[in-house]
Amino acid sequence: MSFTLAVCSEMVHLDLPHLERVRAIHDAGFAVEIWDWTDKDAEQLAGTGARFTSMTGYLSGDLVTRDGADDLLRTAEASIPFAHAIGCPTLNIHGTGLGDGGIPVRPVEVVTGDMWLAALRTLERVAALAEREGVTYVLENLNTEVDHPGTPFGRAADTLALVRAVGSDHLKMNLDLYHAQIGEGNLVELVRRAVPYVGEVQVADVPGRREPGTGEVRWSYVARELAEAGYGGVVAMEAWASGDSDVALERFREAFTVA
Template identity: 35%
Template sequence: MPGGFPLAANLKWLFTELPFERRFDAAAAAGFGGVEYAAPYPYPPARLRGLLRAAGLRQVLINSPAGEPGSPERAGLACLPGRATDFRTGIERGLTYATELGAGLLHVLAGIVPPDVSAERAFATYVTNLAWAADQAHGTGVRIVVEAQNERDAPGYFLRTQARAAAVVEAVGRDRAGLLLDLYHAQVTEGDLVRTLGAWLPYALHLQIADPPDRTEPGTGELRWPRVFDAVREAGYAGWVGCEYRPAAGTVAGLGWVTEVTA
């Protein structure tokens, strides 16, 4: 645990040497206390609960449902005007999975802005939809989070900066939503990561990490991770750190960073 933060293995990105259902035990054996992944929906909740229980893991985060790769809905529906009914159906499904899995966080994907929709209209649509999602989550033990993603990896994604994502949180209410602050996306888009963290960590309910430029494990890229983790700790962040990176040479072989970059 770097700096004392509990680590969640992102099972979409880590342990891909194994079939999905075997990744839970592999994550536990490697020392992770929790897991996250974008899409639990191909599996019945009872099956996933069994895998979590058998491995002794906690489900930390899932995403709201999204469309198929290549579809207009591939990055979510929340900012798309005229899709409120479909959005609400997806949120209801996401909250059902989150509550049944014991996940404390539901990441509501913003979506890709259609070319004929202004940024102002997309923002208003997103805030309206997110407020409805937060209302549905109230009393369930699930918190709503939003994430800014960089233009290189997610072309057209509505939330591109931490400032825009935080503005959404402010509009909905900081007691009802928060940031999923992905340090890789933040560095690619905005740079000056330690100062960026200082500004936006107060909004964060969850962190995700990867090292630019190749989105590999910490210590393989351009960031000075001991300083980064110091900044996170100094800001008083006490939540999970999700490991959403592409292992450079195998998941287990690359886990030396957990001690190396925090020495």
């Protein structure tokens, strides 16, 4: 089994304008992921010939407050035409909107039972929107120890529980193994539990959020476990290059090429 390998265009080839980064990633044989779409031109991106596998699928809002949920749904709906224009099937959301430096706009210290129920209702609305529009939304786990303190439903176990509870083919989990390694560890067992509900996998090494092979995770082993668990979808490198971006991309390819 092989994966579709994608690279986040926001984190490599930073010496190039964004459109040139997309072309460089495409020319190297990878699909492309983007973050915020509002500063990009869909026609220009589509003109690169690149395959786009994921993009941020909302602009603001949260899962638990009435106004926040309405805002998340409104901005999610506004994001979908851009996704269609570039042929991107998967849109990413988080437990709450993220501001500068990845800090939650609405940090949460304690997630209550009422918040869980509110998040479930909001995600059911997201899944219904996605089904109507022919796309898939993925809910990403985030670590709260280093990068995103105060993010509700940040743990992989939490995002998995919410996705399972919604039970829709149009709402999946974005299993970010970088965040999971920092927050929970035990990646192989996590992969085995989560794969039936996963719509995308993202990777970066720990510590440092650099490409595979620069940190503590044995990625070739994780890749084999993903394949043996039946996952054949997108694996995306959402990582900073430790040095030369072309070298970083090749290290990623080597780690996730399963013989």
